[in-house]
Amino acid sequence: MSVSEELVDLALDAAQASGIAYADVRLISPQRYLNLAVQDGAASALTSTLSSGLGVRVRTDRAWGFAGTGELTPSAARATARFAVRLARAASRTAPEPLRLTDEKGPKNGRYVTAVRHDPFEVSREEAVALLTAAEKRLHVSPEVKSGVASFQAWDETKTFRSSAGASFRSRIVHVGAGVHATAVRGGMVQRRSAPSSFGGDYRQAGFEFVRGLGLEERAEGVGKEAVQLLDAPACPTGPTTLVLGSSQLALQVHESVGHAVELDRIYGSEAAYAGTSWVTPERIGTLDYGSDLMNVVADATEPGGLGTFGWDDEGVPAQRVPIVRSGTLVGVLSSREAAARLGLEHSGGTARADGPERAPLIRMTNIDLEPGDLSFEEVLEDVEEGVYLETNRSWSIDDKRLNFQFGTEVGHRIVRGELRELVRNPIYSGMTPEFWNSMDAVGDRSTWHLWGVPNCGKGQPSQAARVSHGAPVARFRRVAVRGG
Amino acid sequence: MATRQTSRSDPVGAAVRGLPEGTTADARVIRSSWTTIRFANGRITQPHMERSFRVSFRVAEAGRLGTATTGDVTPDGIAAVVRAARSLARVAPVEAKFLGFPGDSPPRPRTVAFSSSTAGLGPEAVTRIAERILSAASERSPGGRVAGVVNVGSDLLRVVNSRGLDRSTRNSAAHASVLVDRPERDPPVSGWSEGAHWDAAHLDAETLGREAGERVATRPPESVPPGNYRVVLRGPAVKDVLEFLSLVGFGGHAEQEGWSCLRKKRGRRIAPEQVHLVDDPRSSSSLPVSIDYEGVAGRPLRLIDHGIAGPAVMDVVTAGRLGRPLTGHALPPESPFGEWGPVPTHLLLAPGDASEEELIRSTRRGLLVTRFHYVRIVDPGRGIITGMTRDGTYRIERGEVVGPVRNLRFTDSVLSVVRGVEQLGRSRRIYSDERGSSAVTCPSLLTKSFRFTSATLF
Numbered sequence: 001m002s003v004s005e006e007l008v009d010l011a012l013d014a015a016q017a018s019g020i021a022y023a024d025v026r027l028i029s030p031q032r033y034l035n036l037a038v039q040d041g042a043a044s045a046l047t048s049t050l051s052s053g054l055g056v057r058v059r060t061d062r063a064w065g066f067a068g069t070g071e072l073t074p075s076a077a078r079a080t081a082r083f084a085v086r087l088a089r090a091a092s093r094t095a096p097e098p099l100r101l102t103d104e105k106g107p108k109n110g111r112y113v114t115a116v117r118h119d120p121f122e123v124s125r126e127e128a129v130a131l132l133t134a135a136e137k138r139l140h141v142s143p144e145v146k147s148g149v150a151s152f153q154a155w156d157e158t159k160t161f162r163s164s165a166g167a168s169f170r171s172r173i174v175h176v177g178a179g180v181h182a183t184a185v186r187g188g189m190v191q192r193r194s195a196p197s198s199f200g201g202d203y204r205q206a207g208f209e210f211v212r213g214l215g216l217e218e219r220a221e222g223v224g225k226e227a228v229q230l231l232d233a234p235a236c237p238t239g240p241t242t243l244v245l246g247s248s249q250l251a252l253q254v255h256e257s258v259g260h261a262v263e264l265d266r267i268y269g270s271e272a273a274y275a276g277t278s279w280v281t282p283e284r285i286g287t288l289d290y291g292s293d294l295m296n297v298v299a300d301a302t303e304p305g306g307l308g309t310f311g312w313d314d315e316g317v318p319a320q321r322v323p324i325v326r327s328g329t330l331v332g333v334l335s336s337r338e339a340a341a342r343l344g345l346e347h348s349g350g351t352a353r354a355d356g357p358e359r360a361p362l363i364r365m366t367n368i369d370l371e372p373g374d375l376s377f378e379e380v381l382e383d384v385e386e387g388v389y390l391e392t393n394r395s396w397s398i399d400d401k402r403l404n405f406q407f408g409t410e411v412g413h414r415i416v417r418g419e420l421r422e423l424v425r426n427p428i429y430s431g432m433t434p435e436f437w438n439s440m441d442a443v444g445d446r447s448t449w450h451l452w453g454v455p456n457c458g459k460g461q462p463s464q465a466a467r468v469s470h471g472a473p474v475a476r477f478r479r480v481a482v483r484g485g
Numbered sequence: 486m487a488t489r490q491t492s493r494s495d496p497v498g499a500a501v502r503g504l505p506e507g508t509t510a511d512a513r514v515i516r517s518s519w520t521t522i523r524f525a526n527g528r529i530t531q532p533h534m535e536r537s538f539r540v541s542f543r544v545a546e547a548g549r550l551g552t553a554t555t556g557d558v559t560p561d562g563i564a565a566v567v568r569a570a571r572s573l574a575r576v577a578p579v580e581a582k583f584l585g586f587p588g589d590s591p592p593r594p595r596t597v598a599f600s601s602s603t604a605g606l607g608p609e610a611v612t613r614i615a616e617r618i619l620s621a622a623s624e625r626s627p628g629g630r631v632a633g634v635v636n637v638g639s640d641l642l643r644v645v646n647s648r649g650l651d652r653s654t655r656n657s658a659a660h661a662s663v664l665v666d667r668p669e670r671d672p673p674v675s676g677w678s679e680g681a682h683w684d685a686a687h688l689d690a691e692t693l694g695r696e697a698g699e700r701v702a703t704r705p706p707e708s709v710p711p712g713n714y715r716v717v718l719r720g721p722a723v724k725d726v727l728e729f730l731s732l733v734g735f736g737g738h739a740e741q742e743g744w745s746c747l748r749k750k751r752g753r754r755i756a757p758e759q760v761h762l763v764d765d766p767r768s769s770s771s772l773p774v775s776i777d778y779e780g781v782a783g784r785p786l787r788l789i790d791h792g793i794a795g796p797a798v799m800d801v802v803t804a805g806r807l808g809r810p811l812t813g814h815a816l817p818p819e820s821p822f823g824e825w826g827p828v829p830t831h832l833l834l835a836p837g838d839a840s841e842e843e844l845i846r847s848t849r850r851g852l853l854v855t856r857f858h859y860v861r862i863v864d865p866g867r868g869i870i871t872g873m874t875r876d877g878t879y880r881i882e883r884g885e886v887v888g889p890v891r892n893l894r895f896t897d898s899v900l901s902v903v904r905g906v907e908q909l910g911r912s913r914r915i916y917s918d919e920r921g922s923s924a925v926t927c928p929s930l931l932t933k934s935f936r937f938t939s940a941t942l943f
Binding site: 035036038041042043045046047048049050051052053063064065066067068069070071076080083084086087088090091093094095096125126129130133146147183185188189190268269270271272273274276277279358359360394395396397398399400401403404406408426428430432461462463481485 | 519520521522523524525526527528529530531532533534535536537538539549550551552553554555556557565566569570572573574575576577578579580581607608609612613615616619630632633634636662663664666668742743744746748749818819858859860861862863864865866867869871872873875892894896919920938939940941942943
């Protein structure tokens with residue numbers, strides 16, 4: 001038995017010795033993070049993080065308790081378990097009725113490991129920094145590019161999970177991502193352009209081979225040029241118009257207006273005071289008209305390469321592919337054992353995840369994908385007499401029920417009679433979730449579809465940042481409120 | 486022998502002092518202990534306790550910087566983190582204008598307020614605070630659904646560097662927020678309250694619960710059209726405006742990269758005389774700390790000096806690049822907020838002399854906004870942000886609150902909001918993040934124009 005397994009057993013034994021109904025223990029060791037960023041020829045951040053920790057979650061018949069520690073010693077493991085029990089017992093005083101959970105079998109000695117060709121933590125730092133330095137340099141196409149950044153991030157988590165119900169698994173999950181962005185400034189005007197997307201680029205459950213394949217150096221010059229061109233571009237036209245969204249922006253639209261809205265803890269009010277609730281109500285699951293007939297969304301935790309792909313969630317429930325929207329109708333939600341039981345489901349959807357050993361699992365998105373349609377990009381544009389094509393997120397905001405949204409993108413192009421025309425700056429579009437998705441009348445095919453990684457999905461108190469993915473094609477929406485900011 | 490003893494009892498200090506010639510370093514030792522009690526649907530749902538410890542080690546070799554962090558504080562662990570930081574520094578591009586780490590020179594850090602009893606509160610005691618909030622809110626709003634959070638804990642930060650600086654600070658904090666909503670109503674209504682203090686004994690759980698309960702409207706909210714309104718912003722809404730102003734106006738990276746909305750306005754009037762905004766990390770009216778993450782002593786910095794825009798804040802990297810003095814606002818170099826940092830984290834807006842009722846009475850036609858949701862930057866160069874109102878937005882007619890309204894989206898410049906300030910409340914409260922690492926102490930205020938660009942259904 002390894003030292004890690006011994007600590008897990010010690011914590012589990014200490015929790016069980018207190019007579020609680022259930023306990024599970026997650027130990028993550030090592031937990032590694034690498035962040036390399038080059039800005040304007042200098043090192044903005046070259047950081048490596050190595051940590052470990054252990055989290056104990058317990059349940060009395062009425063309440064949960066959770067405690068986490070970064071100290072991996074036998075005494076800390078036992079003390080952490082005892083704190084979790086104290087918290088659960090104290091919380092039980094406010095609980096009028098017993099907790100109900102779905103009955104899950106759980107894995108026995110399960111194993112899940114990311115397939116990695118070139119381990120990002122073994123790749124020489126020289127090679128990684130040289131790649132970034134070369135790309136960053138090419139962003140500076142003009143003195144008006146005041147800032148250029150090229151960055152690379154990698155995460156590595158080795159997890160051991162055991163529960164008092166006999167479930168156990170080990171996993172090693174590796175995520176990587178990289179990107180470039182240029183900021184052009186003239187007077188009071190600021191324009192930013194990024195590639196492959198904003199928020200540091202694109203991300204994948206993979207090795208360094210993914211970063212090499214992004215072609216950052218080849219993309220960088222175009223990114224710098226477009227940032228400068230945006231300084232001279234006309235403002236995006238204002239008014240209701242036909243909107244074609246590029247894949248990365250549509251991925252964020254899915255994230256904000258579908259993914260969060262179908263989290264069952266939000267639907268039941270568990271996140272009401274912080275992240276908010278949802279316009280979806282439990283009784284409408286299965287009948288709610290979410291969007292047009294062309295709208296098909298799945299939550300797929302088995303998708304190769306997704307940041308939301310794993311073997312089992314942090315309750316020991318297996319990864320699943322769950323239909324969320326079928327031909328425009330809401331048919332499924334994201335759930336945990338507790339939330340699924342409340343809804344009357346037989347099993348959890350397996351989406352309870354924590355962002356580290358010291359945090360408790362919450363319902364999180366996995367890989368929430370808008371499935372492709374059958375039109376090429378040109379065919380999506382074809383029927384547009386007058387409209388705009390927008391891509392790469394710049395700003396995002398949505399209300400606490402996930403209805404009223406407003407997104408800004410880095411770049412837009414006018415569309416005239418089915419053709420992309422000139423660049424427009426500061427585009428913003430807004431709408432209401434059901435009207436927007438019901439206005440979708442064309443969906444791009446697999447050639448327009450891309451799986452995007454989102455590394456910074458915030459939820460919970462204390463705040464947790466989940467890494468999730470969204471597959472999205474291009475798609476067309478009619479009579480959307482668009483304006484130039 | 487003496488060296489070995491030192492490295493056993495203080496491996497971090499020994500590692501900083503033991504670097505080869507030509508290599509300098511600073512290190513942060515951060516120890517945290519926090520209890521978080523979340524409640525929802527009238528019961529405690531997520532009780533949570535967390536103890537963490539980390540060392541962040543940054544080395545500079547011929548202007549090349551590398552940072553590594555670890556949770557392993559054994560001598561072997563510290564040796565490994567030093568190796569990791571040095572291996573990154575060796576491949577780093579040169580930070581040509583790097584200032585070097587600050588020495589142990591004045592100003593000296595002052596002792597700041599700290600509550601040992603707060604830092605030592607056990608899980609049962611923190612749970613009882615949550616129970617008191619639940620009880621007060623339920624009593625004031627029978628039938629309402631109560632949700633919220635209580636965070637209580639403390640952090641210890643030590644910064645040591647190879648120029649002889651060795652300073653520590655500790656902070657304690659208690660923070661709570663509470664929502665009461667009536668989701669069964671169509672449209673639903675809700676009320677909100679929050680507050681923080683460095684001493685949990687001053688966190689008034691009953692008042693917070695009662696305020697949230699009594700702010701739940703008894704009538705259904707009506708729709709009002711988007712447009713420009715005079716607005717009374719309650720403290721939580723003012724907090725958001727000031728935090729975003731500090732990011733896009735006073736942040737060091739915004740200044741250095743040229744996208745600060747105040748870049749050409751420093752030393753010029755951006756607000757009326759009564760708007761006086763100070764960042765003061767050591768103030769006992771905030772959640773005080775005595776040093777920043779580079780060990781620089783905190784001191785008051787006038788960001789808006791009676792209406793006049795002050796300087797952006799600096800850490801060793803931005804100060805070097807711009808040739809400016811350090812201001813004591815460094816974040817940890819490994820911070821995920823590195824893109825924004827350095828930023829002001831202890832904002833205090835000077836109070837005025839009006840009660841909230843007087844602010845409302847001064848408004849012939851306008852809105853009262855309790856708080857915002859999901860605020861994001863739209864155009865940093867112009868200071869434009871967007872977000873939604875939430876949990877208590879009301880219409881004001883002829884100086885009186887006449888009823889709740891459905892929530893609105895605003896899209897406006899933070900500069901326009903502060904430029905339009907007409908009156909400030911006399912009562913201030915501390916609002917903080919969940920770990921007390923940043924705080925805004927502010928009153929309610931009345932601003933003459935706030936641009937709302939769309940409305941939602943509730």
